[in-house]
Amino acid sequence: MENTGSIDSLGSKRSSSRQPSVDSLSSTSTSRSDRSAHAAKPTFAMSSDNVSISTDFSPEIRGRPKAFAKVLRDSKEEPQLLPKESVQDMAKDVTYICPYIGALKGTLTVTNYRLFFKCMDREPAFVLDLPLGVVSRVEKIGGASSHGEVSYGLVCKDIRNLRFAHKQMDDSLRKSIFEILMKCAFPVSNGLTIFAFEYGQVYPENGWKVYDAQAEYKRQGLPNESWRITKVNDHYELCDTYPSTLVVPVNIPDEELKRVAAFRAKGRIPVLSWIHPESQATVIRCSQPMVGVNGKRSKDDEKYLQTIMDANAQSHKLFIFDARPSVNAAANKMKGGGYESEDAYQNAELVFLDIHNIHVMRQSLRKLKEVVYPNIGESHWFSNLESTHWLEHMKLILAGALRIADKVESRKTSVVVHCSDGWDRTAQLTSLAMVMLDGHYRTIRGFQVLLEKEWLSFGHRFQLRIGHGDKNHTDADRSPVFLQFIDCVWQMTRQFPAAFEFNEYFLITILDHLYSCLFGTFMCNSEQQRVKEELPKKTVSLWAYINSQPEEFTNPLYVNYSNHVLFPVVSMRHLELWVGYYIRWNPRMRPQVWENYLTSIAGVMKLMEPVHQRYKELLAKRAELQKRIEELQREVTNRSASSSSERAGSPTRSITPVQTFV
């Protein structure tokens, strides 16, 4: 009964308040679904409440007291609710058609936060528990069949689809549970509140305080003699999609900034994202210049870029990275946009990075889902994967970021990065380059700062790209831009397994809560909107949850390489599909799990991370050993001290202090 999967998930915070020690125990467990389970509060997984975990987990680490588990087991067919979560409807005899184990009959519950399905016919019971935010679309499939059953399909944002069937209601007046579901799944379209605004969980830390722009710039050594922090956007008047705190060259007064803003799409002027602590080379981000078909120029913009170049004494050159393919950049001229001509910008070199737009990326992910969900064909895996182009996009993004990092680190040259609006590809590139250049962003908190800064404060349009609570699933503004960024980070963690403080589960948790609508972090499109909606006051930040149990997300292999620059290899040979994310619903992916899956009929794959588990054990043993050595050493020192004092006159022994193992 220990090893509970989803059950601890449900309201594990509450449980922790009751049994804090227990929670801290469970938090070290490494099975991914388990984690996703607690993480979940909101579970993200089809999960069983009692999947037996194979023996490779030491029981002392993962067990929960039986009594506690039992209480939860008695919770019958309803989910454990979160604070402010309420059941909206419940239906018996609903069939969930699992692509891996077939039809399961059980009870379906819809709350204002989640969909919860439990089949009690099996031992242990089968549980499917997902936040409604994950649902992208609900559709009725066909009419009533001969058995009088109606069938519904749920398309999810996290690379899976679900299918349910249930008996046609005799009482046509009563709304079907799926109609309730459609209402609750898309609160924005139905004039309801997104659950993040209700969820009142209190965490020890206020996650909204993780990022403080001033503090982050101070960490980078800013302001300094060349760069200043401007208040010109304090009320988002210069640019409504930018943060209030901006770093610009010292020599450019705010008045000039406004003129530059007029020449940049949506007023997104070139501002500093990162500065090299030694060479003073900078990473600058902006939107495209409004060149148009006639090749319009702006003296202010030209002077501005020249000033940026001059701020770095080490180089007499400036690289402008246009993330787009040159054809797209040229096509933008028709819409008044375009790119910097090298004639107008002296000493600047323009490079196109050939990264495609949000629509191409959306299509690519759609194809990828077709290839990997629910089942993977036995043949033509590589050509199927190739046809999605997903890895190719990943390669271009990483290669672009690598070139940026290389220019800054090796050539000591400042770079300007933009795409069209500078909130999608630009965010990918600057943030990845910063991960390569600055070890701080490879820590758990540093990465949070990076997301808050480069993605949230600089106006990556999360609301539009993800479509929180919006039923309009065909919206052309939706795109997996942020997912690609996380995927690229994952690719880097594969190449540098000891350079990141966080683990794979951290990245998956971020992606899960990107959709869950439990936390306020990824709500809205810009800092201005977040301030207006009072998100920090009305919602909980994802970081509050993550930082309340950092050990869950810590990579045991981490060695602090903060002074190192990472240059990943972006050859095709070194990129791989992130199986742990894209194919995580397929229980066949993890052989150790498959058997459990079949015998216990758990809906979830109990993802095992035996490597990390074993690694942690090794580390623990070593730490214990070291402690013991230190004790012994101290004893030796003490005694030799006393004995040497007895033997007056004998030379004092110099005892070398124990080295700290790394």
Added chain:
Amino acid sequence: MEHILTPKVEEVKLLDRYTAKKPAIGTLYLTATHLIFVETSCNTRKETWMLHHLIATVEKLPLTAMGCPLHISCKNFHVAHFVISSERDCQNVHQSLVRLSQPGKVEELYAFLYNPKQDEDERRNGWGFIDSAMDFKRMGLPNDFWEMTNLNKNYELCSTYHSELGIPKTASKGTVFGSAKFRSRGRIPTLSYYHKESNAAICRCSQPLSGLSARCVEDEEMLQAISRANPKSTFMYVVDTRPKLNAMANRAAGKGYENEDNYSNICFQFVGIENIHVMRNSLQKLLEVCALKSPTMSDYLTGLENSGWLRHIKAVMDAGVFLAKAVAEDKASVLVHCSDGWDRTAQVCSLASILLDPFYRTIKGLMVLIEKEWISMGHKFTQRCGHVDGDPKEVSPVFTQFIECLWNLMEQYPCGFEYNEKYLLEIHNHVYSCQFGNFIGNCQREREEMRLYERTFSVWPFLWENRHQYRNPLHKCSLGREVLRPSTLPLNFKFWCGMYNHFDKGMQPKQSILEHLLTITQKKAEGEKKMTDLQIQLAVMDGVLADQGSPTGTPPEQTSLSPVSVSHTAENAKPLMNGAAVEEAEIELVPTAGSEKMEPVAIEN
């Protein structure tokens, strides 16, 4: 030595295979056994050694402005592109290498020269280190159903089998010899693995000479005997590892496969692993993909798929999984064969053994398995590895595939194996290098005729001595209990960089978890030692132990500390940029802060 025309060439360039990095300049030496390149362009002396016998192809390309290119590729997938300034030197080196890399007879192989300074006793003990007969004892043989016979003592029953064979107790001598007449090359059904828990056995043989309609009573009796040796099961599987089409083609030549009507209670199954020629060509295509400098995604993925290599690896794995499942779940015995029963059969039987038995997932267990299923059962190492100049059509990467299957398994079960990737690579290397005698000869009889046990050394004790390097720090015995059921979804079969790019430093992962773990375990061992030292010291102070005469002025902990602190600095200073950087850093200990100015390895475009 008479083949070496130019023993030393200076100012030779060694190009990087993948990037346009500046070539290394150095001196090329040809010795009786090795080609050695000593880099002179950098401050640290860097040597590249290539054993002549490992060289698969050596190719002289037309003269270029830089000089005369010489491309060498080895059987362990080491590839080197040299440029020699003088065409004449290049010609000479080429000519020497062509001759040296293809010895005309077995006696020229390195193993006959190699002398690790051991005496005769050590040599003899070394050869006795691994004994496949012991493994049958471990499985509980002989028992009520199976016995070990020496019917093949003088290799009269089957010239390519081992002299000791496991056969069912109920099979009479007449049955055995009769069956041998009906099996290709006399390779009768014999025991490969006995699964104690289920009483089911894996047996192996060659194809029957059934032709279109031939039958053999003794052979039918033989199968019956195997089936009866597992009394709880009502049937047995007969697995033909070939594709059905190939097996049918063999019928026309008087060979073929078992007719289910003629044998009672057999369940016949094809598993469709391609033959040695398809595998050879597939590897060739794989290596072509591997040689692409900066492939696009479509070049790479389509190339990988079209090579078919990973599909073949999957086919072997699928067959192994089928066998293991039959034995462990259906509790039925299995008889496996292909054509001659020494290639695909060896792959499949040994893989199934690993899936079924945790013993073979240990360092020693793998030695036993290779000795038992490959060496003693007549996998034709001399021919398949092309040790001596011979028919190129007999060369095929059958053993490589087995090792690769094993690696894929290890990827899925990171804690399930006692050994690590290095061990596999080392074994693979030794199979081709012929430094030791184990993998010379095509069968046991040949080895005895060559007197290998008197003239060469065995590799197993050598590997055993270095076992600390091959240990998987993640290994957990408790995990090893169960039968492995790997996933054989195609995406679980990955390109093995560690094998095919082993010698291309820039292509290796920047940080290896394995290395990291090995360091930790090593430090743990050091720490344990230090703890013991301290405990002894305390005991001495307490007067419990006699002072071992160490002068009081030199505290022992200082000496025991120093190695730890040294490796401590070394690890801290190790930068993690590109491969080249790491290589240099290992020698120079580059200080950390801000001094890394490495160029990215591959900014591809």
